Amino acid sequence: MKAIFTKTAGLSDRPFHYCPGCTHGIIHRLIGELLEEMNLIEHTIGVAPVGCSGFCENYFTCDMIGAAHGRAVAVATGAKRARPDRFIFTYQGDGDGASIGLAETMSAAARGEKITSIFVNNCIYGMTGGQMAPTSLVGQKTSTSPYGRDAATMGYPLDLPKVLTQIEGAVYVASVSVDSPQAIKDAKKVLRKAFQVQLDGLGYSFVSILSTCPTNWGVNPVEALEWLQTKMKPHFALGELKVPATEGGSEA
Amino acid sequence: MALLMKGNEAIAEAAIQAGCRLFYGYPITPSTEIPEYMAKKMKAVGGTYLQAESEIAAIYMVYGAGAVGERVMTGTSSPGFSLMQEGLSFLFAAEIPCVIVDVMRGGPGLGGLGPTQADYFQLTKGGGHGDYHAIVLAPFSVQEMVDLTKEAFDLADYYRNLVIIAADGILGQMMEPVEFPPVAGRKLEPKTWAASGAEGRPKNNVLSYYLTPELGEAENLRWGEKMSRIKETEQRFVEYEMEDADYAFVAFGTSSRITETAVDMLREEGIKVGLYRPVTLWPFPEKGLTARLNQIKGWMSIELSAGQMVDDVKLVVNGKAPVGFYGRQGGMTPEPEEVAAAFKAQLLGGE
Amino acid sequence: MSSALTKYKFAGFGGQGVLFIGKVMAQAGMLSKQQVTWFPAYGPEMRGGTAHCSVVISTKRIGSPTVGKPDIAIVMNEASYHKFIDSVVPGGTLYVNSSMVPELPGREDIRIVRVSVNEIAHEMGEEKVANIVMLGVMQAITPTVADDVLEKALMELAGKKPELAALNARAFKAGQEYAKNLC
Numbered sequence: 166m167k168a169i170f171t172k173t174a175g176l177s178d179r180p181f182h183y184c185p186g187c188t189h190g191i192i193h194r195l196i197g198e199l200l201e202e203m204n205l206i207e208h209t210i211g212v213a214p215v216g217c218s219g220f221c222e223n224y225f226t227c228d229m230i231g232a233a234h235g236r237a238v239a240v241a242t243g244a245k246r247a248r249p250d251r252f253i254f255t256y257q258g259d260g261d262g263a264s265i266g267l268a269e270t271m272s273a274a275a276r277g278e279k280i281t282s283i284f285v286n287n288c289i290y291g292m293t294g295g296q297m298a299p300t301s302l303v304g305q306k307t308s309t310s311p312y313g314r315d316a317a318t319m320g321y322p323l324d325l326p327k328v329l330t331q332i333e334g335a336v337y338v339a340s341v342s343v344d345s346p347q348a349i350k351d352a353k354k355v356l357r358k359a360f361q362v363q364l365d366g367l368g369y370s371f372v373s374i375l376s377t378c379p380t381n382w383g384v385n386p387v388e389a390l391e392w393l394q395t396k397m398k399p400h401f402a403l404g405e406l407k408v409p410a411t412e413g414g415s416e417a
Numbered sequence: 418m419a420l421l422m423k424g425n426e427a428i429a430e431a432a433i434q435a436g437c438r439l440f441y442g443y444p445i446t447p448s449t450e451i452p453e454y455m456a457k458k459m460k461a462v463g464g465t466y467l468q469a470e471s472e473i474a475a476i477y478m479v480y481g482a483g484a485v486g487e488r489v490m491t492g493t494s495s496p497g498f499s500l501m502q503e504g505l506s507f508l509f510a511a512e513i514p515c516v517i518v519d520v521m522r523g524g525p526g527l528g529g530l531g532p533t534q535a536d537y538f539q540l541t542k543g544g545g546h547g548d549y550h551a552i553v554l555a556p557f558s559v560q561e562m563v564d565l566t567k568e569a570f571d572l573a574d575y576y577r578n579l580v581i582i583a584a585d586g587i588l589g590q591m592m593e594p595v596e597f598p599p600v601a602g603r604k605l606e607p608k609t610w611a612a613s614g615a616e617g618r619p620k621n622n623v624l625s626y627y628l629t630p631e632l633g634e635a636e637n638l639r640w641g642e643k644m645s646r647i648k649e650t651e652q653r654f655v656e657y658e659m660e661d662a663d664y665a666f667v668a669f670g671t672s673s674r675i676t677e678t679a680v681d682m683l684r685e686e687g688i689k690v691g692l693y694r695p696v697t698l699w700p701f702p703e704k705g706l707t708a709r710l711n712q713i714k715g716w717m718s719i720e721l722s723a724g725q726m727v728d729d730v731k732l733v734v735n736g737k738a739p740v741g742f743y744g745r746q747g748g749m750t751p752e753p754e755e756v757a758a759a760f761k762a763q764l765l766g767g768e
Numbered sequence: 769m770s771s772a773l774t775k776y777k778f779a780g781f782g783g784q785g786v787l788f789i790g791k792v793m794a795q796a797g798m799l800s801k802q803q804v805t806w807f808p809a810y811g812p813e814m815r816g817g818t819a820h821c822s823v824v825i826s827t828k829r830i831g832s833p834t835v836g837k838p839d840i841a842i843v844m845n846e847a848s849y850h851k852f853i854d855s856v857v858p859g860g861t862l863y864v865n866s867s868m869v870p871e872l873p874g875r876e877d878i879r880i881v882r883v884s885v886n887e888i889a890h891e892m893g894e895e896k897v898a899n900i901v902m903l904g905v906m907q908a909i910t911p912t913v914a915d916d917v918l919e920k921a922l923m924e925l926a927g928k929k930p931e932l933a934a935l936n937a938r939a940f941k942a943g944q945e946y947a948k949n950l951c
Contacts, residue, residue, distance in 0.1 A: 206615070207614060207615050207616040207617070208614050208616070209614065210485060210612050210613070210614060212481070213624075219626070220628075222622045222624065226615075226620055227614075227615060227620060228612035228613065228614055228615045228620050228621050228622070229612060229620070229621075229622045229623075229624075230480075230481065230484045230485075230511075230612045230622075230623045230624075231511070231622065231623065231624035231625055231626060232477065232480070232481075233477065233480075233503060233504065233507050233625075236473070236474070236477035236480070236504075239469070239473070239474040239475075239477035239478050239480075239481065240477050240478070240480050240481035240484070241481060242467070242474075242478050242481060243439070243441060243477065243478030243479060243480060243481025243482040243483075243484075243489070244481035244482060244484060244485045244612075245481075246439060246441075246465045246467055246478070246482065247439055247465075247481070247482035247485045247487040247489070248485050248487075248613060248614070251485075251613070251614050268470055268471060268473075268474070269470070269473075269474055269477075272469075272470035272474065419798060421791065421794055421795055421798060421804070421806065446810065447810055530810065586810070587807065587832070587833060587834065590807060590808055590810050591805055591806060591807040591833045592791070592794060592805065592806035592807070593804065593805050593806075593833075594798045594804060671832070674830070674831045674832055674833075675831050675832045676831075677829065677831055678831030678832070679831075681828075750832055750834055752832075752836065753831060753832075
């Protein structure tokens with residue numbers, strides 16, 4: 166019998182702990198597939214964040230280091246400088262990469278650190294139970310913005326990939342989603358490019374992936390995808406925002 | 418052949434000789450010569466110096482490099498050391514070997530740049546969260562900065578524990594003759610636990626969390642057992658004029674140098690006094706001090722702080738003799754005469 | 769070798785080479801098999817252009833490397849003169865660069881040696897070695913190490929370029945010669 170679909174060697178057999186309708190699982194799978202397809206599993210050191218995806222070392226079959234909240238990029242920098250021959254990626258949420266770890270993200274980008282950051286943005290703090298994130302939308306109700314995010318006092322969502330395009334050392338910046346089969350295919354293409362940028366030693370590569378959190382948004386999985394499509398997408402720049410000069414992009 | 422070298426530079430050179438090829442740091446007075454020396458010298462040995470965006474980033478770069486199994490170091494001074502505290506707790510829990518230098522300066526706050534020993538509590542009692550300890554080594558000369566730095570890397574690897582070298586502005590900035598004799602070093606196991614890429618072996622995770630309280634307690638007990646082992650085997654101290662002493666000072670680092678002069682002055686007056694110098698601040702060298710308890714009629718801790726180590730002295734002396742204290746703060750150092758006078762006032766009833 | 773322990777202070781503004789002559793002195797002490805320490809002013813003390821360092825040379829182990837009360841001090845500019853004149857121990861010696869320090873109220877209980885080292889160095893064709901001239905003066909009047917040892921130390925620290933080594937050696941000799949005429 167011909168096998169038409171198998172699990173990827175990039176992921177373990179351990180069942181995900183993620184909530185129904187959460188897209189972390191899809192993103193994990195894309196990364197696992199790429200590690201396998203690009204023959205990277207044994208040459209990779211992944212850095213796990215603090216947050217819902219803080220246990221992702223249980224799923225990826227490469228070596229993993231668990232960082233402190235916000236410090237994944239610094240940990241990855243330390244590891245990459247120690248082992249430049251290794252493929253190093255960070256997996257981070259919006260709080261990790263765009264709030265508590267913002268200085269680390271920007272500085273690693275500025276240094277052109279040859280690592281890849283995968284930034285999963287769901288506009289909310291999932292692990293701690295639905296508090297406001299740096300990417301929460303204006304008006305969005307969370308447990309720490311119970312009357313909705315008020316721009317006058319709580320400011321605006323930070324579109325981190327858009328900001329990163331302004332930094333010379335960030336040579337590949339993309340912002341994608343995994344809300345449809347086509348979007349998932351596109352996300353994989355983008356991730357592959359980001360990985361290749363690191364393998365080619367070009368600089369910092371960063372992929373933002375819009376993601377869902379039905380549990381903390383208080384909606385069902387289908388509604389969550391609709392919320393992502395109708396509410397989130399208009400607020401964040403999407404697509405390949407910056408590509409290396411070799412692809413006709415701006416000189417990095 | 419001895420060289421005249423600054424303490425900070427001597428530490429950096431000793432680290433390179435100990436096989437450290439990675440240094441991550443953020444410049445801060447009075448420890449800046451450490452990153453400067455590394456920036457200059459690492460290239461020639463194929464190593465890496467990287468200037469981090471902050472001490473927070475620096476300590477986590479150390480975490481990353483240590484987690485993949487390489488010898489790594491950072492160096493800082495008190496405010497920067499404060500910024501690193503969360504990282505120290507994580508390094509302990511993940512059992513990542515590394516060496517950290519704290520060249521202490523005045524505090525609290527931005528404080529001043531003069532020498533102090535006011536980070537003692539932070540160094541020895543765990544400035545970060547949770548039940549943890551770093552091994553803390555306190556050199557008192559530039560030569561000892563070299564010897565203890567080399568030792569520090571071995572201790573870190575041997576116990577899979579962070580090791581801190583506690584210096585101060587004077588030790589960091591001063592020059593003294595120094596030699597770099599070859600060191601045999603400890604026999605160390607290969608770092609099979611490291612997350613260095615799972616080539617031809619099952620994957621490794623280097624983590625600092627546990628999912629259940631049961632696991633958490635088991636881990637803490639295991640670490641506690643390691644701490645007990647270090648306490649048992651790694652206490653270090655040096656005694657000066659203690660054999661026939663009736664009274665004893667306790668002092669480390671720069672204050673021990675000043676106190677040594679005070680001991681000489683008091684001995685010239687016929688007062689039998691000695692100096693007990695802790696070389697490990699953690700583990701505090703209780704054993705040697707305990708061995709002198711029946712002999713010594715009074716103890717006195719001399720520190721460049723408001724009095725921190727004196728608490729540990731009191732715990733060991735446990736009421737068997739009076740324990741005095743004299744210190745200067747904010748970057749000031751006492752003259753030996755002051756130390757002698759304070760001793761007479763507190764322990765000899767003002768003779 | 770008059771005493772078992774000698775404390776020095778070398779002071780001036782940045783660029784006058786006071787840290788350097790302190791290092792030469794410490795190196796000479798080390799070559800003489802004595803204990804030595806060298807300790808610079810650092811941080812904000814260095815701002816505003818003043819620089820100074822402390823050197824201790826001793827037959828015994830040295831306690832603090834900081835020097836509050838020097839036995840011997842060199843002051844290369846007026847600000848340093850004001851800062852350190854009162855700190856010299858009674859019976860001590862203060863060397864004053866009179867090219868930079870005008871006649872000022874002094875002290876009766878210390879020896880004050882005034883030498884226009886900038887002029888001497890200028891006559892040699894290089895004003896930058898005024899510090900070395902002063903080192904020569906000091907060595908002639910209050911030596912704590914042998915002449916050849918101090919010269920050796922000077923060559924070890926400054927002698928990488930032959931012409932520079934020769935210039936330093938000449939400056940050192942010029943200082944010694946000048947001082948002999950003072951005595």
